[in-house]
Amino acid sequence: MAMENKKVKIVRHIEHLHDGAKHSNFEALYDQYTDYRATLVKYKIVGAVCVSIAVTAIIYLLASDLTKPEKIQMQTHELMRLAPKPLQHGLATRLPDRLDPNAQIKTKQSELPVARLMEQKEESTGSEEAVIPDTVSIDTSPSMSVFRAAQPIAGISHLLAYLQANIIYPEAHKPDSISGTVVVGFTVLEDSTIGAIKVVQSLGALFDEEAKRVVRHMPTWQPAMQNQKPVKQDFTIPITFQLFSEQP
Amino acid sequence: MNKTETVTDQELIERSKKDHRAFEGLYERYFEQIYRFVIKRVNEPTVSADIAQQVFFNALTRLSSYREMGHPYSSYLHRIAINLCNEYFRKSKNQRFVLMDDALAESLIQSMGCADAEHLQREAALIQALEQLKSKELMLVELRFFEGYSFKEIGYLSGITENSAKVKTYRILKKLKRMIDGHGK
Missing domain, CATH: 1.10.10.10 (Winged helix-like DNA-binding domain superfamily/Winged helix DNA-binding domain)
Structure with a gap:
């Protein structure tokens, strides 16, 4: 139909406009709600909740390839796309063009190691075809390097599930039922430990402590790799505290 | 439902916060209204019924954080409905309808x-x-x-x-x- 392309259609008559009562079914709604509550209780979400949506990563590329660390913001879904399968080979990351003026001097230094590295890689991993098309293109542009973002070994969804399950709403604040977000920044160091945990956006001392606690004990990360060398990488995680109504 | 006819929305909300079954009063009172509001935009009875149901589901799950802000509860429901409709259009890329006589x-x-x-x-x-x-x-x-x-x-x-x-x-x-x-x- 030709009209299908239009986003909006003005009509003079709408069928079933008065059929609302036919569809109304409070019992179904109540059942759905009861199920929902049961799920909350099952996963201990009632009363103490974290809903964490996005992990933002700040990537520091090795200073040996650049004059200054470049910050690239990534959201969770991009991280997931970059690293669809944990513990796989690196992906080629193109550096932004605007770095070129600075990078030109560097280019000559970095060109060789990168190119050499690539040759080595082609030789040594010649049989592993999947990654090579990505990395071969590196030869054409000197200001490129191989970078793979750090990632939780068990995957980002596992990390989010861990946060969901382990965050405890501070008991002392329950009467106030404060809801809000603590943004916690941390660094995944070269040896895969978590360092420099700091609160970027605070929601009060108790919330901050709790957020830092779960981040400190979170599942192990695999460090970011650049040119097959581990590098540190900064991340931020927003942790949302929200108090659902008391248990039914 | 006769006994809820004379009760104000605010009383019903307070009651529903304690006993979620009491939400039925609000549901009965506004479902038709919300359904019509949605179907005017979506023009699809089953989808509209789903969206309307979702409106009340969202309202029920967020009941504890609802605070009276100088607007009637029905406006709050309509606001959820608008957002859900927009989400529906965004996700489905379906046509929007506008009823005009x-x-x-x-x-x-x-x-x-x-x-x-x-x-x-x-x-x-x-x-x-x-x-x-x-x-x-x-x-x-x-x-x-x-x-x-x-x-x-x-x-x-x-x-x-x-x-x-x-x-x-x-x-x-x-x-x-x-x-x-x-x-x-």
Whole structure:
């Protein structure tokens, strides 16, 4: 139909406009709600909740390839796309063009190691075809390097599930039922430990402590790799505290 | 449901916070209204029923954090409905529908202050102009002229201030008028 392309259609008559009562079914709604509550209780979400949506990563590329660390913001879904399968080979990351003026001097230094590295890689991993098309293109542009973002070994969804399950709403604040977000920044160091945990956006001392606690004990990360060398990488995680109504 | 007829929304909300079954009173009171609000935009009975049901589900799960902010509870429900409709359109890329009859078209044309052109031609031009509006603009026209909301309510429903709702609406009227006049020539 030709009209299908239009986003909006003005009509003079709408069928079933008065059929609302036919569809109304409070019992179904109540059942759905009861199920929902049961799920909350099952996963201990009632009363103490974290809903964490996005992990933002700040990537520091090795200073040996650049004059200054470049910050690239990534959201969770991009991280997931970059690293669809944990513990796989690196992906080629193109550096932004605007770095070129600075990078030109560097280019000559970095060109060789990168190119050499690539040759080595082609030789040594010649049989592993999947990654090579990505990395071969590196030869054409000197200001490129191989970078793979750090990632939780068990995957980002596992990390989010861990946060969901382990965050405890501070008991002392329950009467106030404060809801809000603590943004916690941390660094995944070269040896895969978590360092420099700091609160970027605070929601009060108790919330901050709790957020830092779960981040400190979170599942192990695999460090970011650049040119097959581990590098540190900064991340931020927003942790949302929200108090659902008391248990039914 | 007779006993809830005389109870105010606020009392029902307070009661529902303690006993979720009491939410049925609010549900019965507003389901039809929300359903019509949704089906006018979606024009699809089963989808509308789902969205309307979802509105009440969302309202029920967020009941504990609901606070009276000088707007009736029905506005709160409509606000959820608008957001869910927008989400539906965004996800499904389906067509938006706007219900408009002759009387509404006439009143809109009068609000724009053009009275001279040929009746039928004018209305065709109006429909064409409306279809060209952005979805947010169309929503304001719809709420204000077809559904008769006050600017205060429109502001609340679309998450802007009363004043900017007013300013935006009249700006859109001017734009519509320009489009129709341009079409006539």
